[in-house]
Amino acid sequence: MSTEATLLARSGSKCELCSAETSLSPYVVAPHTQLSVDHGVMICDHCKAQLEEPEQTDVNHWHCLNESMWSEHPPVQVLAWRQLKQLSAENGWAHDLLDMMYMEEDVQKWAESGLNDVQEKTLDANGAELNKGDNVTVIKDLPIKGTKQVIKQGTVIRGIGLSDDPTLVSGKVNGQSMYVIAAFCRKK
Numbered sequence: 001m002s003t004e005a006t007l008l009a010r011s012g013s014k015c016e017l018c019s020a021e022t023s024l025s026p027y028v029v030a031p032h033t034q035l036s037v038d039h040g041v042m043i044c045d046h047c048k049a050q051l052e053e054p055e056q057t058d059v060n061h062w063h064c065l066n067e068s069m070w071s072e073h074p075p076v077q078v079l080a081w082r083q084l085k086q087l088s089a090e091n092g093w094a095h096d097l098l099d100m101m102y103m104e105e106d107v108q109k110w111a112e113s114g115l116n117d118v119q120e121k122t123l124d125a126n127g128a129e130l131n132k133g134d135n136v137t138v139i140k141d142l143p144i145k146g147t148k149q150v151i152k153q154g155t156v157i158r159g160i161g162l163s164d165d166p167t168l169v170s171g172k173v174n175g176q177s178m179y180v181i182a183a184f185c186r187k188k
Contacts, residue, residue, distance in 0.1 A: 003035050004042075011042040016076045017083075018064035020044035027051070029075040031113060041075045051079070054086060055127065062087055066097060074107045081111040089167040089181055122166045128187045130169060132162050136185035144178065151180070156188065 001009075004026050014021050023045040032039035043051075050057050062083055069080040081101060087094035103111065122130045125139050135158045142151040157171035157180065168179045 003037055003040065006037050007040055007042040010037070010073065014042075015044035015047055016041045016071065016073070017043055017047045017068045017079060018061065019067070020046065027079075029078050029110075039075055041073070041079060043079075051083070057087070059087060059091060062094070065094075069097060069101050074104075074110070077101075077103050077107055078111040081108075085111075086167075089165070090183070122162050122169060122182050124185050124187045125183055126186060130160065130162070130182055130185070130187060133159050135188040136160055136169065136171075136180075137188055138180065139184055139186050142180065142184055157185070160185075 007026050008024070010016075011024075013024070015024060024042050025045070025048065026035050026040050027043045027048055028035050028040050046061065050061065065080045065084055068076055069084065071077055071080070081098070081103065084094045084098040084101065088098050124130055124136065130136065135156060138151050138153055138155045138157065141153050143149075144151060151173050155173060157169070157173060159171065161170040163170055163179065167182055169182050169185060170177065170179050172178075173180070
């Protein structure tokens with residue numbers, strides 16, 4: 001039996017992420033490059049397009065990960081973990097699912113290694129790369145967690161710092177050091 005036929009049988013002829021039954025194709029989970037049962041999944045075109053172009057992510061579509069994250073197959077677990085990790089910065093439900101997820105140590109390392117390859121640059125709301133020392137403007141009112149304070153739209157954060165998490169920048173706002181989601185900033 002071919003690898004594609006084996007994946008199709010394993011998945012029950014459904015997308016292994018969202019359970020769609022149409023437009024299925026095999027997908028190799030990075031950093032692997034050769035399709036195999038151990039490194040591939042069967043996914044629909046909709047999931048594939050969003051994995052390959054994260055800026056077009058339909059957040060509501062990914063609620064399907066609530067089911068697929070429990071798959072017994074490591075490549076499915078890896079993709080579910082990576083997608084939840086990318087969504088968790090802005091979506092509480094994704095963060096909650098990520099906290100519940102368990103993977104074997106080698107599968108966790110696989111998931112983390114691929115995420116670093118995919119998401120290494122910190123980008124602003126317009127997709128411009130942010131670097132340490134840049135000045136940014138906040139593009140919408142942002143509530144500060146744990147307080148009733150708000151960072152107002154138009155606030156300038158000077159000399160930002162970068163963190164291990166490429167979705168965040170650090171800086172001082174009103175004399176207080178904090179992290180801000182890079183997607184809510186615009187490079188000056």
